[in-house]
Amino acid sequence: MTQSNFTYRRFEDRDRSTTDNDIKKKWNQEPITIGESYACPTYVHKTPPCQGSCPSGHDIRGWLSIVRGIDTPPEGMEWQEYAFQRMTMSNPFPAIMGRVCPAPCEDGCNRNELENFVGINSVEQYIGDWAIENNIKFPAPGADTGKKVAVVGSGPAGLAAAYFLRQLGHGVTLFEEYEKLGGMMVYGIPDYRTPRDKLNAEIQRILDMGVEVRTNTRVGRDVSVEELNKDFDVIFWGIGTPDGRGVPVPGGENAPNCTDAMAFLRAYNNGKLKYLSGRIVVIGAGDSAMDVLAVAKRIGHIDDVPEADLPENVILGKTVHDPAMADKRKPADVWVTYRRPISEAPCTPHELKAVIDEGVEIHDSLSPMEVMLDDNGRARALKVAPTAIIDGKLTVKEDEAFEIECTLIVGATGQQGDYEGLEYLDNGRKLIDADATYRVMGQENQFVAGDAVRPHLLTTAIGQASVAVEGIDNFLKGKEIAKRPKVDSHHFSISEELARHNLTPEEYTQGETRGTNEARFAIHNYEDRSDAEIIGADELFLGHFDFNAINKRKETELNPEQVLSNFEERFSTLDEESVRKEADRCMSCGMCFECDNCVIYCPQDAIFRVKKDERTIGRYVDTDYTKCIGCHICQDVCPTGYIKMGLGSY
Ligand SMILES: Cc1cc2nc3c(=O)[nH]c(=O)nc-3n(C[C@H](O)[C@H](O)[C@H](O)COP(=O)(O)OP(=O)(O)OC[C@H]3O[C@@H](n4cnc5c(N)ncnc54)[C@H](O)[C@@H]3O)c2cc1C
Ligand code: SF4
Ligand code: SF4
Structure with a gap:
């Protein structure tokens, strides 16, 4: 059970002038009164660590509460669609994220302290697939603002920016150097990890919001930055890091037979590379490798x-x-070399295990x-x-060098941007320098x-695009671009929740705020942190939860x-x-999940359920x-840690 960190006071001694020293004295004299204090419960909304660890800032607890049936959809809507709507507030690619996001949210999940994380990623995959199978579209774009944004690059950053911009009613033209949209989702990550039918469905859903597309168009070659500046109010760069670093020796x-991971995977994903010939050696042990x-x-x-x-x-x-x-294929002789012990490889351990099992x-x-x-x-x-x-330093024993015979060498030691025609953007490290609001x-x-800011993950590119679009929107409206909060996520908003249930607090007109706990102009005793x-x-009170094994996807x-x-x-x-059962494992960290414990255990019957028609x-x-x-x-x-003994203690 959690420990209270406040000082207990006698109920009848509720005199606000009493100091902590007085209380301690009384507590010594009257130990039997322990368990009474000035502090009464207040309801404090905090961010769960799953959300805090998700670079897209997903309201994971929120959509899991829909999946498990605590938060119910509006009449006539399936729960899956309701969950899809909540998910896509932060990220328009649930089917793709559910497959290839390495899920830092699961590493952060508080349930790891109990027995195992909640399988957030697999719930995302289920909802994403359901939405595709049921042809769920995004809501119509916002009212036309008359402003135009050039989005350069159609990877997750560019597509997410287009999505968030259209929601706000800004016009979007997407410029893409290659024939297909999707960036690394289509030219980097192999098709069996991001199935193209799923990817194309999620891309098309964004385009259906009214995005103009210009493929086979490289900005800096086919269109100049001057032209973009003339024709558009804002330029958004989502140009990634398409070039590999080659073989680093x-x-x-x-x-000719030394290449890099980007070129190798592009040739495969384009459908052009169908087989190898002889031994291939890959240098590096990251995810691209x-x-x-x-x-x-x-x-x-x-x-x-x-x-030939x-x-x-x-x-x-x-x-x-x-x-x-392809009929003539035989097992390939595939080697990987890495400078350090493989246990220190930077790739996802799961992917490393898979390639070892497959015979690498x-x-x-x-x-x-x-x-x-x-x-x-x-x-x-x-x-x-x-x-x-x-002595703690990596030392190369050059005198013990030897040769590994091979017919193809692939360097997989990092990526960099291609700034031909865009030299002014290059910060000297083939990346673009931006401030905290992602303004260049x-x-x-x-x-x-x-990736143009810092190569990382799909979800990171999407989260940053969302922040950048907030900045673009403010810029286009002539407003100052706001500083970012400490926990920068797509938070659940109780005001929006109340509005959805036609329970928006009344307008504040009173001058007096004392003794107004019955007044309806505020959300009483609720604090949004x-x-x-x-x-x-x-x-949390972890003792409440039973041990309950994770519902794993079949692999x-x-x-x-x-x-x-x-x-x-x-x-x-x-x-x-299984997906419902998995969502039910969520401990709803930082938000009430309607378990009734407080109502049941309160010895004073002071805690009550809000009337049904006023509940959210x-x-x-x-x-x-x-x-x-x-x-x-x-x-x-x-x-869930939602109740804090706050009221009356300040
Ligand atoms: C092999 C590989 C595997 C990966 N696996 C995973 C994974 O499993 N999970 C995960 O989360 N992340 C993974 N990543 C990382 C992830 O793919 C990237 O973080 C993400 O794609 C970055 O998105 P982006 O939109 O910034 O850039 P990109 O996806 O690279 O998209 C940039 C786009 O801009 C276009 N472009 C560039 N310059 C111009 C120009 N001048 N004019 C017009 N268009 C231009 C490019 O053609 C490209 O389409 C992987 C990356 C690689 C390389
Ligand atoms: S995008 Fe990745 S980190 Fe975010 S909720 Fe999905 S799996 Fe977790
Ligand atoms: S238990 Fe639920 S709310 Fe808590 S961190 Fe895990 S997924 Fe998030």
Whole structure:
């Protein structure tokens, strides 16, 4: 049970002039009165750590409460659609996030303190898929503001910016260098991880809001920044980091069979690269490296590939593989080298385990030294040297160097932006400098989000785009761009919730505020600290919750034989019953979930349920302060930490 951190006072001694010293004295003299205080319960809304850890700032607790049936949809609406609406307030890609977001929200989830996190990601996948199957659209865009924004780049940052801008009624034209929309969701992440039917459905739903699209158009080459400045009020940059860093050792610069992860994956995702020839060595152990390794195991190897069809010629854009050759695939010889012990690899551990199961050879604690070339200038081997941590420093044992023979070397050691024609944006590190509101430094009408600021995750690009759009909206309205709150998320708003139930407080007209607890101009005894505080597990009453195993999605694990030519998704979607059960594991940190504990355990019957027709989420119970003796039992038995003994203690 949680410990109260206030001083107990006798009920009859409720004299506001009493000091803490007086109280301590009395407490010593009258120990039997422990359990009474001036402090009465107040209802404090805080942000749960799942939401605080989600870079999109999802109202996870809110949509889980819909899925589990606490928050019910308006009449005539299915609960799935209601949950979809709540999810897409923050992020318009639930089906994609539910599949490939590494879910930092789950790492942050307070339920980890009990037995295991809530499977937030799998609920997202279920709702995203349901919305696609049921052809759910976004609401009509906001009223036309007459303002126009050029969104450059159609990755998650650009598409999310287009979505949030259309919600506000601003005109959007999307410029994309490539033929397809989606950025790394389509050219980086392989198709079996972001299935294209799901991705295209989620993109189309955004376009249906009235977004003008110009594909095969590179800004800085086909359209100039001057033209954009002339034709649009604002430019939003979502141009990512499309270039790999190549093979990071001498010899790799000009060899045709030395490439980078971005070029390799683009060739695969374009449908042009269908097989390998000989051993492939991947340098690096981040998430991009894992995708290259997994693709390599799937597309396999073909014997005696003619020179013209060698994989590097496809990657360099000189040729395209014949899909019919896929029948001749054999298991590929795929190696990864990493400078440190593989246990320190920066990739998602789950993805590392998958590629190991699929037969990738791990060669860790090896530093790449040089690409060894043959007489034709092609790489024939990668020279590596063992490493060891000596006195806390990574040391390369150059005298023990040896060669790994191979036919293709892929550098997967990072990404960078392409600033050709956009040189003024490059901060010298092939990224764009922005302030905390994602306005480009020194460019009043230009904003940026996503990998172009700092390569990270899809959800990060989307969260930043949402912040940038708030800034753009203020800029377009001639307002100052507001500072960001400490906990920068899409918070549940009790005012909006009351409005949804036609319970908006009356206008404040009274001059007097004392003795007005019955007045209807305020949300009484409720405090919103969600933009400042995240609620930790120590504020919950964990004893309330039973141990309850996570409802896991089924995952297909492939062995080296099964992986060849297998382009099926690994994670299947939970069914409705399991998804409801999973949402029910949520402990609703920082918000009432209507368990009745406080009503049941209050010895004074001071806590009561709000009348049915006045109830909303966050307004389920209230306190009769004439009965409350400040015993704090309600706070102690509140599983969610929503009750704080605040009232009367200040
Ligand atoms: C191989 C790989 C795997 C990944 N796996 C995951 C994962 O599993 N989960 C996850 O959350 N994140 C993953 N990421 C990270 C994620 O993909 C990125 O963080 C995210 O896509 C960044 O979004 P963005 O919109 O900023 O950039 P991008 O997605 O890169 O989109 C930028 C777009 O801008 C276009 N563009 C660039 N310059 C111009 C120009 N001048 N004119 C017009 N268009 C232009 C590009 O063609 C591109 O379409 C992965 C990244 C890679 C590379
Ligand atoms: S986007 Fe990622 S971090 Fe956010 S709720 Fe979904 S899985 Fe969690
Ligand atoms: S228990 Fe629920 S509200 Fe609490 S952190 Fe986990 S998912 Fe979020």
